[in-house]
Amino acid sequence: MFRDLFDTYNWDEARESIYAKKAADVETALHKAKRSIEDFKALISPAALAYLEPMCRLSRRLTQQRFGKTMQLYIPLYLSNECQNICTYCGFSYDNKIKRKTLTAIELLQEAQYLQAQGFQHVLLVTGEANMTVGVDYLQNAIRLLRPHFAQLSMEVQPLEQEEYATLVGEGLHTVLVYQETYHREEYKKHHPKGKKSNFYYRLDTPDRLGRAGIHKIGLGVLIGLEDWRTDSFFTALHIGYLEKKYWQSRYSISFPRLRPAAGIPDPKVMMSDRELVQLICAWRIFNEEIELSVSTRENAGFRDHIISLGATSISAGSRTNPGGYVTDVESLEQFAIDDHRSPQEIAAMIERSGYKAVWKDWEAFK
Numbered sequence: 079m080f081r082d083l084f085d086t087y088n089w090d091e092a093r094e095s096i097y098a099k100k101a102a103d104v105e106t107a108l109h110k111a112k113r114s115i116e117d118f119k120a121l122i123s124p125a126a127l128a129y130l131e132p133m134c135r136l137s138r139r140l141t142q143q144r145f146g147k148t149m150q151l152y153i154p155l156y157l158s159n160e161c162q163n164i165c166t167y168c169g170f171s172y173d174n175k176i177k178r179k180t181l182t183a184i185e186l187l188q189e190a191q192y193l194q195a196q197g198f199q200h201v202l203l204v205t206g207e208a209n210m211t212v213g214v215d216y217l218q219n220a221i222r223l224l225r226p227h228f229a230q231l232s233m234e235v236q237p238l239e240q241e242e243y244a245t246l247v248g249e250g251l252h253t254v255l256v257y258q259e260t261y262h263r264e265e266y267k268k269h270h271p272k273g274k275k276s277n278f279y280y281r282l283d284t285p286d287r288l289g290r291a292g293i294h295k296i297g298l299g300v301l302i303g304l305e306d307w308r309t310d311s312f313f314t315a316l317h318i319g320y321l322e323k324k325y326w327q328s329r330y331s332i333s334f335p336r337l338r339p340a341a342g343i344p345d346p347k348v349m350m351s352d353r354e355l356v357q358l359i360c361a362w363r364i365f366n367e368e369i370e371l372s373v374s375t376r377e378n379a380g381f382r383d384h385i386i387s388l389g390a391t392s393i394s395a396g397s398r399t400n401p402g403g404y405v406t407d408v409e410s411l412e413q414f415a416i417d418d419h420r421s422p423q424e425i426a427a428m429i430e431r432s433g434y435k436a437v438w439k440d441w442e443a444f445k
């Protein structure tokens with residue numbers, strides 16, 4: 079399990095070694111053919127900010143070499159805002175007195191029809207953690223209902239057991255995203271004081287359970303703003319490196335969610351500038367040429383227009399972060415505010431104008 083490796087590391091030592099990297103370390107990392115985790119530390123260090131232009135050039139070249147000039151499009155579909163966890167940064171938190179809603183089968187199909195009409199073939203199903211209402215049976219039924227209508231179904235929901243994942247993979251689930259939020263144990267505890275999510279190690283073990291269940295793709299990431307993003311990114315890289323070796327049949331993706339405003343949510347502890355986010359995305363690409371890098375509508379339009387040619391491989395478009403947000407209950411409370419409000423068609427046109435191909439359907443399993 080990754081936890082065995084994780085427990086041999088110390089947060090403060092990892093942080094210090096990243097911040098101690100010098101210009102010479104960055105130059106070495108940029109000029110190597112194959113890069114180590116020490117090189118990744120150099121690329122995410124403050125010293126590397128002075129090398130942003132060569133990093134962008136290299137990241138663009140490596141991305142085009144591996145993925146061509148393509149950009150995959152996906153859209154989240156919120157199934158429910160019920161949640162029994164308290165997460166200090168989330169609008170769906172149990173202690174947030176909002177109207178709760180879970181889509182019925184009919185509402186789910188109405189939302190799906192709308193997404194299909196927009197052209198989407200890749201849908202990300204999202205819920206809070208409410209096992210009584212949105213447990214495995216609900217998710218299994220949702221996948222059964224949606225599978226005939228879409229080429230690819232992904233899921234960002236509560237962590238499940240290995241057998242439960244295996245059941246959903248059998249139904250046609252393609253990808254699971256599970257973000258550790260932060261690898262800093264004490265900070266994690268502060269932000270997750272109640273509910274199943276307060277168990278740091280159960281969450282940390284989740285990608286292992288996914289790998290054993292034979293999932294096609296696993297997405298990792300941290301919530302940027304909770305803790306030092308450089309140290310959290312180092313631990314994410316350590317995690318991915320471990321998973322790639324152990325569960326080599328699965329593919330991997332990384333997302334970069336920056337904490338966004340939501341009802342009753344305090345400001346981020348740590349701010350990350352746009353330049354730093356570009357640095358992080360380029361560092362990932364230079365370190366790992368195979369990994370998929372995803373940028374959501376949390377980011378503003380100007381940022382997203384630039385990032386598509388610098389290393390990202392998939393972006394969401396036209397997202398709503400509330401259950402029923404597309405058709406059936408457009409006024410329900412959103413999980414967080416999005417920043418890019420353009421329609422899917424406007425995003426696709428922007429991608430094409432940039433000389434890239436907007437990919438709505440990348441892959442389809444035999445149904």
Ligand code: SF4
Nearest residue numbers: 161165168170171206
């Ligand atoms: S982040 Fe997820 S688990 Fe936490 S309160 Fe929000 S929906 Fe629930």
